[in-house]
Amino acid sequence: MNTEEYSHTQQGWITLLSVVAAMVVDYLVLDTKKAASVAFFITLVALLVAVAKFSTLTVTGNSTRLRISFGLGLIHKTFRYSEISSCRVVSTPWYFGWGIRAIPGGWLFNVSGLRSVELQMNNRRVYRIGSDEPEKLEAFLKPKLAAA
Numbered sequence: 001m002n003t004e005e006y007s008h009t010q011q012g013w014i015t016l017l018s019v020v021a022a023m024v025v026d027y028l029v030l031d032t033k034k035a036a037s038v039a040f041f042i043t044l045v046a047l048l049v050a051v052a053k054f055s056t057l058t059v060t061g062n063s064t065r066l067r068i069s070f071g072l073g074l075i076h077k078t079f080r081y082s083e084i085s086s087c088r089v090v091s092t093p094w095y096f097g098w099g100i101r102a103i104p105g106g107w108l109f110n111v112s113g114l115r116s117v118e119l120q121m122n123n124r125r126v127y128r129i130g131s132d133e134p135e136k137l138e139a140f141l142k143p144k145l146a147a148a
Contacts, residue, residue: 012111
């Protein structure tokens with residue numbers, strides 16, 4: 001891995017499977033009646049938008065910043081290394097859930113799993129970035145934070 005850059009995309013399988021299941025239920029329930037076909041179409045479009053926006057989490061880093069983005073990248077957050085005081089791999093409790101969530105002291109960005117990298121910010125806020133390779137992300141971040 002190039003130590004100057006980091007890029008990893010995690011697939012949110014539970015999100016994807018949940019939306020596919022919802023599409024099947026939507027079809028079975030609503031497509032049986034002609035009047036419901038508009039509702040079926042609207043629901044289908046909403047579910048496809050949800051998949052496009054929230055089924056993956058991409059984390060990229062370069063020499064000055066870390067960026068996280070969901071799906072197509074419309075929902076994203078950028079952190080300058082100079083704003084981060086420390087990072088560590090943590091286990092996220094199951095009840096914190098997936099998606100973008102307020103957690104005690106900060107925010108969670110996660111599409112799958114219970115492991116994340118916790119960023120402690122200079123302003124004492126905490127951000128947890130879900131990852132299926134948190135040790136690699138932490139190893140990338142530590143030298144960047146030391147140099148910032």
